Amino acid sequence: xxxxxxxxxxxxxxxxxxxxxxxxxxxxxxxxxxxxxxxxxxxxxxxxxxxxxxxxxxxxxxxxxxxxxxxxxxxxxxxxxxxxxxxxxxxxxxxxxxxxxxxxxxxxxxxxxxxxxxxxxxxxxxxxxxxxxxxxxxxxxxxxxxxxxxxxxxxxxxxxxxxxxxxxxxxxxxxxxxxxxxxxxxxxxxxxxxxxxxxxxxxxxxxxxxxxxxxxxxxxxxxxxxxxxxxxxxxxxxxxx
Numbered sequence: 001x002x003x004x005x006x007x008x009x010x011x012x013x014x015x016x017x018x019x020x021x022x023x024x025x026x027x028x029x030x031x032x033x034x035x036x037x038x039x040x041x042x043x044x045x046x047x048x049x050x051x052x053x054x055x056x057x058x059x060x061x062x063x064x065x066x067x068x069x070x071x072x073x074x075x076x077x078x079x080x081x082x083x084x085x086x087x088x089x090x091x092x093x094x095x096x097x098x099x100x101x102x103x104x105x106x107x108x109x110x111x112x113x114x115x116x117x118x119x120x121x122x123x124x125x126x127x128x129x130x131x132x133x134x135x136x137x138x139x140x141x142x143x144x145x146x147x148x149x150x151x152x153x154x155x156x157x158x159x160x161x162x163x164x165x166x167x168x169x170x171x172x173x174x175x176x177x178x179x180x181x182x183x184x185x186x187x188x189x190x191x192x193x194x195x196x197x198x199x200x201x202x203x204x205x206x207x208x209x210x211x212x213x214x215x216x217x218x219x220x221x222x223x224x225x226x227x228x229x230x231x232x233x234x235x236x237x238x239x240x241x
């Protein structure tokens with residue numbers, strides 16, 4: 001049996017309602033616990049055992065929060081910084097929760113998919129090279145890649161400082177555009193790998209992380225909660241189920 005939590009907190013923790021909206025729903029009689037309407041936001045329930053519903057729809061509560069951010073350029077991938085804005089500044093107040101942190105790191109000028117969660121086990125599993133979770137990037141470069149470049153990526157690029165990268169995939173959709181798939185996250189890795197092949201990067205965007213794809217309907221700088229299907233797919237990729 002889990003811990004009993006306030007009803008307004010249970011609703012707001014899903015990310016679908018603010019704390020105020022949750023209180024209004026409860027006071028308005030929209031929330032039931034085991035079939036009984038409860039109208040006091042401070043009443044408590046155990047989300048692991050109680051059947052909680054809003055307007056007849058099961059709550060789908062989770063102990064953790066999972067957010068998808070379409071990161072714009074100009075933000076640090078960090079929880080806080082004294083001098084520069086961070087990706088956490090883009091999280092609306094109603095979605096913020098203690099312990100939330102970005103999974104992995106995108107450079108300040110890199111855009112695209114960034115997962116933010118307080119599920120540490122999931123973050124560890126997704127970032128572990130042993131799990132072989134693909135991270136896919138689109139890179140706009142000066143020049144045009146060749147089949148020889150693709151073969152070099154497949155063998156494993158050696159960076160200028162001698163660092164050996166795991167074998168990766170380089171695809172060439174058109175001149176000036178590369179699609180790069182890696183399974184690790186070394187410092188400036190994609191940029192350094194391409195630069196080492198004479199393809200300096202002008203812009204970089206992450207489009208997927210394992211089974212999680214960038215939501216193209218999500219504008220840059222906007223965030224949304226993951227769906228139950230997305231969460232389950234990520235947990236499977238991280239080896240948690």
